[in-house]
Amino acid sequence: MNPNFFSLKVADIRPEIKGKASSVIFDLPANLTETFRWQAGQHVTLRFRLNDSEQRRSYTISNPPGAPLRITVKRVANGLVSNHIGDHLKPGDTVDVMPPFGRFSLTPDPLYRRTHYFFGAGSGITPLFAMINAVLEEETHSVAHLIYGNADGDSILFGKELDKLTADHADRFTLRHVLSAPSMWSWNSPWRKGRVDVSMIKDAISETPPVAQDVQYWVCGPGAMNADVKDALVALDVPAGRIHMESFGGVEVAASSVIGIAANAKVELDRAIHDVPVAENQTLLNAVLSAGLTPPFSCQSGVCGACKARLIKGQVHMQAGMALEDSDVARGDILSCQSVAASDELSISFDK
């Protein structure tokens, strides 16, 4: 990935779901199209200077590759950046944007013939929406089934666009809405009421069983939902390697009760070893930055994986590890932005 920020001009900004979210389209100059080429499901990091401090946030690109670079940002209550985007950003403004990255991505292949099941909730639809479009446009032998959870009919992101996909690709795309608190008056009855759970997943799969037998499961929703869907799929004997997920929205970062201890860390970066003191409860990333080093990092919320490092010696507590695959964890990879020290001597490497 390219860890540099580029200044991009906002071409258009549109409210979604009655202003509760905004879609921002950026102008991409011709000389940056290659740098900003993305896979469906990847995100970009935006950098703002608000209240005198630098704020970075990762947002998923909600368009399939080839379409305009667009992110869709749902407002978070009291959220500094999401409300800034919703209230103040306007066409013509420039924003610092880091090129796309992220491993929760679907690369369509015209010669693949797959069955994709998508389980999404809330703003977790954004990467899935890009993936579904990519499958329908680029992977024409494959089919896509979306089970989409929301609170009520009014909070459904991309409702109209999804209806159009259903109409345009009736033989290759199915859409089922699950509403946890449907309003009596405003919307047609959803496929199911409640939350996406085991029995719903079972019903969904037996209603539309896979025809193409290369089956992939893509899960993106707020924290608890991902774990629930994964458990339900594993209970049905779905091999873990076919389940791809990313946590969205409610990633709880600081709420952890784990307190980091003070430590000395040996840090390998750009083929040099540095001694870095880690303060109590300081993340390894912040410790390394405070020491004047320049490690790769981006979202600072455990989602993007840019700050990945290999733990060679000692122990850490990781507060969120969504960007890591099980195989990464087995190798000893950690997210430095999410790790605090759990032993007083540490050795990590950003070069592995």
Add this chain to the structure above:
Amino acid sequence: MTRMYHHLPVDAYMSQDWFDREQKLIFSRSWRYAGLAEDVPKPGHFISVQAGLNNIFIVMGRDHRLRAFHNICRHRGTQLIRAVGKTQKALTCPYHDWTYDLEGNLISVPDEAKEYPNGIDKSCLGLKPASVDIWRGMLFVHPDPNPPSLAKWFGAVDPLLGPHKPEELVEYPEARQSYKVKANWKIVVENYIDVYHLSHLHSNTLHMYDHARAEYGWKGPHYHFWEPPAADYAKDLNKNLPSPRTIPEPHAGAWVPMLFPGIGLGAGEDSWNIFIITPLAPGLTRVENRTKLANASGWEFQKQQWRSWSFWKDFGGLKYPDGDATGEDDPMASGDFTAEDIYACEQQQKSLTSPFFEVGPAANGESPVVKHQQAVLEFLEAQETGS
């Protein structure tokens, strides 16, 4: 001097060596038809199929995804399961009751502590995985767990196979049959794709289609063929069809492709059929037929039969009427094109052993025969050179 039959030596149709080579390099290394999707309808159901040298079984997991494994117990190699059936959660070998889950993991070894006092690593003794996929309503298996995809294998020929959606049709069980032909599998294939013989061997059995206007060709090793209905059949086609349409208007004609190796389809306006060719010995071949029809009521079928009666009552006849027939059971007087084909294949095979056999020039309508021989050679060569 090697006696040739166009591109192939005559031996290719007779010798055990050739048969073994084809079994190993063609039928054990390609996607093999294994049944219709509805043969494995629910979680826990399974079937097994002999695909060249491999016996492979397909089982549906609780996630409704199909898994394929080599049907070999990892202990002493006993075939684990027989033919078709259902199981709840596990597959047990009849020999020593080793038990596997539906993911192929070995989960139980009876008397483990006593029989294997030094321990046994069950995690290394899972069933060997194969591949399975569904295409046009049919199950296909491949012995390799990571084979080239079916979409890649059939992708180029797919658009030329007709507008049928077999998964929406229903099987007509009375038409299901399996029979043996005393001829090499390539003879049976070549008969199927010989355009020249249609107007001659089948002069009185398949003339509702206009063979002179047939369009045919190849996409890789796969042969495609389409011909329109003959003028008098087409004139009032919707009335003349013997059963309700399987494809919407204005589609008309017969699509009769032969996919590699030996996977024949035959689909018209009112039916969809499969013709699976399996070599059993150098001079013995099995053919399996299954038929699907429109998902319509018995009443609809009855109505269509009445409507079309006036066309069919005088249709057809015998290849050799009157005195030329040798007797009541002469296939040339059967009025049945399958009996005519079997007869022609077997009579041809008989002559191959004669030192005086010498093949005559191939006609235009026999170009597919010659091309199929090339396809066999090319596939063998690609496998042998590993490309």
